[in-house]
Every structure is written in structure tokens, then in C-alpha cells.
Amino acid sequence: MIYINGEYFEKENAKISVFDHGFLYGDGIFEGIRVYNNLIFRLNDHLLRLYESAKTIALEIPLSFEEMNQAVIETVRKNGLASCYIRLVVSRGYGDMGVDPRKCKKTTVVIIVTQINIYPPELYETGLSVAISAARRMRDDMLSPRIKSLNYLSNVMAKIEMNRQGMAEGIMLNSSGYVTEATVANIFIVKKGELLTPPKSVGLLEGITRNTIIELAKDAGITVKEELFTAFDLYNADECFLTGTASEVVPVVSIDGRIIGEKKAGPMSRRLLELFHVRTTWDGTKVI
Numbered sequence: 001m002i003y004i005n006g007e008y009f010e011k012e013n014a015k016i017s018v019f020d021h022g023f024l025y026g027d028g029i030f031e032g033i034r035v036y037n038n039l040i041f042r043l044n045d046h047l048l049r050l051y052e053s054a055k056t057i058a059l060e061i062p063l064s065f066e067e068m069n070q071a072v073i074e075t076v077r078k079n080g081l082a083s084c085y086i087r088l089v090v091s092r093g094y095g096d097m098g099v100d101p102r103k104c105k106k107t108t109v110v111i112i113v114t115q116i117n118i119y120p121p122e123l124y125e126t127g128l129s130v131a132i133s134a135a136r137r138m139r140d141d142m143l144s145p146r147i148k149s150l151n152y153l154s155n156v157m158a159k160i161e162m163n164r165q166g167m168a169e170g171i172m173l174n175s176s177g178y179v180t181e182a183t184v185a186n187i188f189i190v191k192k193g194e195l196l197t198p199p200k201s202v203g204l205l206e207g208i209t210r211n212t213i214i215e216l217a218k219d220a221g222i223t224v225k226e227e228l229f230t231a232f233d234l235y236n237a238d239e240c241f242l243t244g245t246a247s248e249v250v251p252v253v254s255i256d257g258r259i260i261g262e263k264k265a266g267p268m269s270r271r272l273l274e275l276f277h278v279r280t281t282w283d284g285t286k287v288i
């Protein structure tokens with residue numbers, strides 16, 4: 001059952017207008033959230049990010065934070081899946097031709113609950129081969145990538161490049177050449193026992209998984225630094241891994257043909273994935 005503006009529809013009947021500005025102009029925002037064994041992982045953090053994205057693009061969400069919280073829980077409940085993926089989309093709504101958001105009188109809110117596509121388990125041991133894409137990420141002082149918007153074209157362009165090269169993921173730099181993130185995941189490297197990840201100001205989506213990993217690492221006494229780094233640092237890292245709602249913590253073992261570490265999951269990524277899994281067993285909102 002799919003939630004659209006307060007009503008529930010079967011998949012076949014869940015439709016929105018072609019005049020919706022989310023479709024016409026990419027004028028909208030979204031969240032991807034995971035449910036583990038009837039616990040919605042960090043729902044509160046996802047909703048905070050959604051409402052911040054909305055505020056940034058001056059999009060009025062017609063539901064209060066608490067109403068949205070309830071709508072998400074109710075939609076998961078109705079679908080009866082203990083472990084699944086939630087796609088929450090809020091768009092400017094039905095308007096006419098012309099980019100002016102004032103034409104859109106009613107914001108569209110959609111909540112989809114579905115099975116999750118995840119990497120095969122062996123990849124968490126063998127790791128991913130990736131490349132740096134020619135497609136760049138927007139800097140934070142331009143259209144901020146911290147808005148989780150319906151504009152994913154630069155990420156899609158990077159993905160197309162990676163498909164052509166037979167790479168699992170692409171690492172995106174910003175216009176100054178600093179490492180930002182992967183196409184749908186954040187990036188971390190390990191150097192001399194310290195964990196490094198780019199700062200928000202480089203231009204990246206502030207991932208909920210990223211923030212969870214930073215917290216878990218700090219709690220475990222690991223030094224975490226949010227600092228700028230380049231391809232040089234990637235190639236010479238002791239370990240590299242990506243984080244995201246779907247991928248959790250997935251090791252990277254080759255970047256542009258340079259082998260990273262032992263060409264398999266390193267001790268830091270293993271340890272953090274384990275800690276992350278423990279976290280998903282209790283850190284969330286109960287569905288039932």
C-alpha cells in the first residue's frame with residue numbers, strides 16, 4: 001500500500017499527475033529509510049533532514065513533524081514487512097507549465113514501502129572496485145547537496161560513466177578537486193588508524209549512516225577527522241569504505257586501479273559494520 005496525500009493505494013493505482021512539478025522540474029525532496037525487524041532506523045534523523053531540505057527550498061510540508069512520523073509508521077504497518085525500505089517523497093505538487101512554485105497549490109506527499117535491494121553478502125568481504133568520475137558534485141555554496149532533492153542528474157551521470165567502465169560505484173570530486181562522496185553513499189578512508197571523511201562544506205549529502213558511523217567510531221575511541229582530501233589520499237589510504245542506508249558499510253578495495261590495503265575488507269570497516277549492525281537492533285522507532 002502506498003501513501004499519497006493521506007490516502008492509501010495499491011501499487012498499480014498509486015499515481016500522481018504529469019503536471020506535478022516534482023516530475024516537470026525536479027522540484028522536490030526525498031528520504032530513503034530502512035526498517036530492521038520492525039524498527040525504523042533513525043526515523044527522527046531522516047525526518048529532521050527532510051524538514052531541513054524542505055525549509056531550504058521553501059517547500060511547505062502540509063504535515064507536522066509528528067503527523068509525518070505517524071504517517072510513515074502507519075504506512076510501514078499497513079505493508080506488513082518486518083524489514084524493508086521506505087521512500088518518502090515530497091514534491092511541489094500539481095501546477096501548470098512554468099517553474100513558478102506559486103502555481104502549485106498542494107504539496108504532494110508520497111510514502112512507498114518496498115523490499116530493499118542490497119549488495120550480495122560476499123561483497124562485504126571482497127569489497128568494491130570503484131573509479132573517480134568525471135562528473136563533479138556541486139559545491140555547498142552553489143546548490144547545496146545537503147538538500148536531498150529530486151535533482152540527481154550529476155549522480156546519474158557518474159553512474160552512467162561507472163556502468164561503462166564496469167565499476168560498482170563512482171567517487172565524485174567537487175569543482176576544486178576535493179573528494180566529496182560516492183553517487184549514493186558517503187566515503188571514509190583510514191590512515192594510520194585514524195578515520196577521515198570529508199566535511200559537509202565540501203558539498204555532500206550529510207548521510208544518516210555517515211553520522212552514525214562517526215558516532216560509533218568516536219564511542220569506540222577511534223580518532224575521527226572531518227577534513228578535505230584528494231585523490232592522492234584515496235589512492236594511499238590503508239582502508240576505504242562507503243556508507244549509506246542501503247549499503248551500510250561497504251569496503252572499497254580498488255580505486256582507479258590502485259589497490260587499497262589488502263584488497264579485502266579491512267579491520268576498521270569490519271569493526272564498524274559490526275557496531276552498525278548492533279545499533280540497528282535498537283536505535284529506531286517501533287512499528288509494532
Ligand code: PMP
Nearest residue numbers: 184185186205207208209244245
Ligand atoms: N550521498 C548521497 C548522494 C546519497 O544519495 C545517499 C543515500 N541517501 C548518501 C550519501 C547516504 O546517505 P544515508 O546514509 O542517509 O543513506
